[in-house]
Amino acid sequence: METKLIIILILMIAGAIHSLHARDLLSAIVSYGVVGYSLVVGFLLLKAPDLAIVQIVVETIALIIMVSVLIISTREDLAEKSTVKIKGQSYVNIRNLSFVFFALVTGVMLLYFFNIVTTGLPELGIHETRMATEYIANGVEGTGSINLVTAVVFDYRGYDTLGEATILFTAVMGILAILRLKTHKI
């Protein structure tokens, strides 16, 4: 179980890195699709079929929208220089080495802090339900829904769903306002 998840996560990391470094923006978007669809497999392994269904459709629509943006604009990436070239020196100079050094130190520090923060968490697979104990014990009789995720989303935590719907509405209004489509008369 843990091994499968590690393989999926390594695939996701590889896809993300390639997506950020691709020369062509279309291939960057395809590699981003690798990350999203691997996440679907991860959700299925974690026994979350609701999330898997939502994620696979959402990822597809997100990719379609991203490609439609590319069709309007351009496919070519900017000519980015990842390292600084100083005249008269090679790429291995003191400035670039210091950049790499600081990046590594920051990454290791963040990982260390993450390790400290998550020491309270139990190992993967050992989880003690606290609030959800009540939901699992009495959810079916209380709400009548045998799918507990639906019961939590629409009954116990209806406020969250209302807020989510409001955010979706606001985002659509924002998109229509930003794109400034021409109004028309019916």
Next chain:
Amino acid sequence: MTIIVKNVTALLAGLVFLYGCYIVLHGHLTPGGGFAGGTIIAGSFILLVIANGIQYFRLKKEKEESSMFEGAGILCFLLLATGGLLLSVPVFFRNLLPGGTPGELFSAGVIPLYNIFVGIEVAAALLSIFLAFVIYKTEE
């Protein structure tokens, strides 16, 4: 697109739409629900628009209608929640319909209604987003 793609899409889009409706209606019994089903319904419309090009629908009218459906969906959701507040025990999001037997299609009180409204809202929102990008492209 070619005629093959258009015909196959015309056959498939209805099936995809029905599958989305199934996912929405069985949200309290099987994995899925309003969010997943709404996205699948939006996907069926997006499939039609992609395959048939931008002349297939009168896109602007379509966008107006989907925006209207979005507002109607979220309004019904809010009204149902407020109805629980007013008609029975004063609790927001109160389940005011009888529960029925768990495991049957007509059960769980108002949860299937919430599923349907959220499905309409999500489908209309995602379709509006996609149509806005397509219309923006054609307006250039």
Next chain:
Amino acid sequence: MIPYMLCFVLFLVGLYGVLTRKNILKIIIGLCVMEYSLYLFLAMTGYIEGGAAPIIDPANRAGSVVDPLPQAIVLTAIVIGLATTALLLAIAIRLYKKYKTFDIDKINTLKG
């Protein structure tokens, strides 16, 4: 503990993309990668070894199920993530129409 650490590494990859890329589309991709790592982390915290998916058969209730609460939270977060990504893409395409480039440095310097 290793899957949690790898999730955080994925988050750091997204952060690296947001901080170092000049292209707006790649910055948006970096943000989405950060979101995905969070979803996976939250879903992992609710996993129980040997538990079934959180759908209970009322006739036969034997066996444990995984925690439905993190799944419900992630379910709403996924759809919001798509909406905000589309909003960012709309902003990006408006900027492209005005400046004819995705380069954030040039967008900064061209006034007007």
